[in-house]
Amino acid sequence: MSIRVDYRASLSLVGTVLKYLSVPLLLPVVVALVYGETLAPFLPTIAITLAVGLGLERLAPEPDIGSREGFLMVATTWIAVALVGTIPYLIEAHGIPLLVEPIHPGSTLGNPVNALFESMSGFTTTGATVLGSINVTDHTRGVMIWRQLTQWLGGMGIVVLAVAILPELSVGGAQLMDAEAPGPGIEKLTPKIAETARVLWGAYLAITVVEILLLYGLDLAGMAGPNMDAYNAVAHGLTTMPTGGFSPQARSIEAFSAAVQWVIIPFMVIAGTNFALIWQAIAGSPRELFDDTEFRGFLGVMAVLTAIVSGLLFTGGFASGVPEGATFDAAYLSETVATISGNLEPTVRHALFQTVSIVTTTGYASMDFDTWAPPAQYALLFAMFVGGSAGSTGGSIKVVRWIVVAKVLRRELFTTAHPEAVRPVRLGGTALDDRAIRGIMAFTLLYVVIFFLGALVLFLDVARAGVDFTVFEVISGTASTLGNVGPAFYRLGPMGGYIGFPNSSKLFMVALMWAGRLEIIPLLVCLMPEYWRR
Amino acid sequence: MSIRVDYRASLSLVGTVLKYLSVPLLLPVVVALVYGETLAPFLPTIAITLAVGLGLERLAPEPDIGSREGFLMVATTWIAVALVGTIPYLIEAHGIPLLVEPIHPGSTLGNPVNALFESMSGFTTTGATVLGSINVTDHTRGVMIWRQLTQWLGGMGIVVLAVAILPELSVGGAQLMDAEAPGPGIEKLTPKIAETARVLWGAYLAITVVEILLLYGLDLAGMAGPNMDAYNAVAHGLTTMPTGGFSPQARSIEAFSAAVQWVIIPFMVIAGTNFALIWQAIAGSPRELFDDTEFRGFLGVMAVLTAIVSGLLFTGGFASGVPEGATFDAAYLSETVATISGNLEPTVRHALFQTVSIVTTTGYASMDFDTWAPPAQYALLFAMFVGGSAGSTGGSIKVVRWIVVAKVLRRELFTTAHPEAVRPVRLGGTALDDRAIRGIMAFTLLYVVIFFLGALVLFLDVARAGVDFTVFEVISGTASTLGNVGPAFYRLGPMGGYIGFPNSSKLFMVALMWAGRLEIIPLLVCLMPEYWRR
Ligand SMILES: [K+]
Numbered sequence A, B: 001m002s003i004r005v006d007y008r009a010s011l012s013l014v015g016t017v018l019k020y021l022s023v024p025l026l027l028p029v030v031v032a033l034v035y036g037e038t039l040a041p042f043l044p045t046i047a048i049t050l051a052v053g054l055g056l057e058r059l060a061p062e063p064d065i066g067s068r069e070g071f072l073m074v075a076t077t078w079i080a081v082a083l084v085g086t087i088p089y090l091i092e093a094h095g096i097p098l099l100v101e102p103i104h105p106g107s108t109l110g111n112p113v114n115a116l117f118e119s120m121s122g123f124t125t126t127g128a129t130v131l132g133s134i135n136v137t138d139h140t141r142g143v144m145i146w147r148q149l150t151q152w153l154g155g156m157g158i159v160v161l162a163v164a165i166l167p168e169l170s171v172g173g174a175q176l177m178d179a180e181a182p183g184p185g186i187e188k189l190t191p192k193i194a195e196t197a198r199v200l201w202g203a204y205l206a207i208t209v210v211e212i213l214l215l216y217g218l219d220l221a222g223m224a225g226p227n228m229d230a231y232n233a234v235a236h237g238l239t240t241m242p243t244g245g246f247s248p249q250a251r252s253i254e255a256f257s258a259a260v261q262w263v264i265i266p267f268m269v270i271a272g273t274n275f276a277l278i279w280q281a282i283a284g285s286p287r288e289l290f291d292d293t294e295f296r297g298f299l300g301v302m303a304v305l306t307a308i309v310s311g312l313l314f315t316g317g318f319a320s321g322v323p324e325g326a327t328f329d330a331a332y333l334s335e336t337v338a339t340i341s342g343n344l345e346p347t348v349r350h351a352l353f354q355t356v357s358i359v360t361t362t363g364y365a366s367m368d369f370d371t372w373a374p375p376a377q378y379a380l381l382f383a384m385f386v387g388g389s390a391g392s393t394g395g396s397i398k399v400v401r402w403i404v405v406a407k408v409l410r411r412e413l414f415t416t417a418h419p420e421a422v423r424p425v426r427l428g429g430t431a432l433d434d435r436a437i438r439g440i441m442a443f444t445l446l447y448v449v450i451f452f453l454g455a456l457v458l459f460l461d462v463a464r465a466g467v468d469f470t471v472f473e474v475i476s477g478t479a480s481t482l483g484n485v486g487p488a489f490y491r492l493g494p495m496g497g498y499i500g501f502p503n504s505s506k507l508f509m510v511a512l513m514w515a516g517r518l519e520i521i522p523l524l525v526c527l528m529p530e531y532w533r534r
């Protein structure tokens, strides 16, 4: 182990990531060409990311990465790509001095803080938005597909992070994910990571393409509703697999038909499933998927919450009036109640869609769930703390950690009654080692503590700025950004957004999204003085 | 260790507790005599508790108590005394068939579920109320002093539970509280427990008397406001030391002068402090108190939260209008804002009073804090999870556990960056053993899980009953009953109450108060099948 952290090696790898980021930037270029739009937002972005990437790479031509360099690299990568991601937004709003006129000068993303929020929300696949108007007339189609693409690219990063990197770094019990014994660092495993990444990205791309084709097929068959077209099929295909939840439609998936909503549900489930298992299932052993403790728990928790929400909605569990901060009017509310209450298909569809969307931390909306009465809303708030599976693109605490926590608590009760007893905690037949258990207990508690403290910080900041939010709004907004879910409630609801927060609060939520996505610990590790010493 | 749980031994000890309960029942008898009221609510209660107590004692004349019997005894004691505690309430409302006419037939405590809620709220020193009208005209002074006395007696039980019994049972890391090595059971320690109890109860009684005399002294000096008299001095003396919070005044401590509020603050602080340290300080070594890590943390967290709330209130952090469910009108709100906002003494007094009241889980109110804007309200909700010190009558998670959690999380970050490092967690100079650390981590997480799940259960029940509560109300009500705090927000606010819940929800909250008071684990241990086998 080196005496000091070799930050050059870390930054060199970040440079490699930035260099490769220039390739997918060709997608918005193609879209802009197809729709006859300006290329101004993208060509400078490609140039900058290439230049910065190649520059950083030169810091250490053959980077030697130990575990401490791994933490720095992971933490830095997301902020670096998020910064690059702001460039198209800023150019769309401001143009380029002396060269290009502003394209949409009224864009809310002209504010650099908003641009960073939207970009970090994209690359962390959170899906919280500060766009004022969500459509392809107040923004170019190229910029709107870039917004979708940030999530798809973020998802690619997360798959590798979750399946290959965090387990090597033993973050919060993530070593459970690793089939092999944890090693001292990731340097010798780079070939393995590269191989893993190739395989998983292939599956990720293939499933994305299947979803796009299905959505577009529904459109061709006239079953997708008037708003679906090839553009929207691609746009939503790009944000499902990363459990992202961005949509170029202001009304999210409510803009489409019931058939589209039914089709998207299984893709959200896949996106919230361990990718290594998905790949095994594709490669021919689907049994392992259904034998997996976490997958069964993941399906189970969604089934229970769907049943609860269905029961509540079917029996008329809607708001009795338009609440403060709601983004709907009395007409929408009464139509919603008339359509859903007492009707089985819409009840089950919306209950299942919203439950799956929040548990997997996708964040799509098939309806404005701010019309729901508090009990069903609380069920969604509760779901925000469940999270997807480990090794998926889902955020939050994750199902496997809750399973281990439940088993540890069960053991604690047992050993309290029988202090002489020794009882290992088993998962899928193997006894977990103490180090992994400690990591999981610590991570889960850390997550909850940051949630409670984060809401306090956010409240102090909005009070300082003189902006009014309710306790429910701030609590749910904190849970949603930290858990990379996206929407919260009322002003922050699925048809609302985070634009009402002061800039300082938005920057704090950028940090929450960033921390949540990296499973918190890598970020905090880099903030410890001891990390830099020794 | 016995093959089966010796439930007779446990119940025999519960019988002893019930037998002794007949003695303090003489206080309401004396009060009723002084005010010329009927003795009907109390004489049958004395007879019943004596008869049941003596009967249970005969189940095992010389009970041999191991740790498993200890759990059963602890869990059963609180429900047994709570049941006895309902008798005066029920007799007041219904009389005694053929013998005594109803005294106050309109009492809400005529509903047995309400009576049980109020009694459990008393003996667990929670202070949540389902009284419809809180005064001494709709209830007798005898019954109202019984309500206060349930908290004082509950506090006596908790002092012994927290300092002597839970540490022996190694509940949730409570062994930290124990100066000696944990033994296999509590049977051989009964003499020690009896001795400890005598000493601590002496201090508890002495401090209670001092507070009563101070409050009555303020009244004699004409400085306590028109509502103070000997009766109220005694009534509030009985509910401060147990961090209880019941008051015979509908407006709680707002009914009295600023001087009374200032006097009560230090007594709440004492009540939230480790009783063993308080006793040592009285016995001549106050240094140990101020050297204690937990006591410093306890003062620190109250100082920070007071500063935050003071800043918010001083700068006008009040509601902009009367919110739904609030128990105040526009006139009260505007008068409150005019009195507090921008005025130093009232700001600091109310901020300090409410913060101390909630952190210590006392639950008194010096004002209706539902007039506060959401940021300051959230600070109180946050405070509900802090709790008093271990070894105090305070509820919730408790400061020492948070200190250990913080140190464990710090260590987790360190060992994540330096996997080869071994670093003990120290508290007050001694390294904690792994068993205690595991207990604390498990307890804290269990508490949070029960909070999240409890709110879900409560929401399903109110939805089933067709009663409307907001997310903030149900969340805060769950936190407040589980943490034995008492008041929550709006309908459940300091000037409101829990009467609007359906009976089933009230019974669930009885379980929450019971579980919270026993530090959850003893109750769950008794529910495990393995507890009864082997
Ligand atoms: K999301």
Ligand SMILES: [K+]
Binding pocket: B125, B126, B127, B243, B244, B245, B361, B362, B363, B484, B485, B486
């Ligand atoms: K209380």
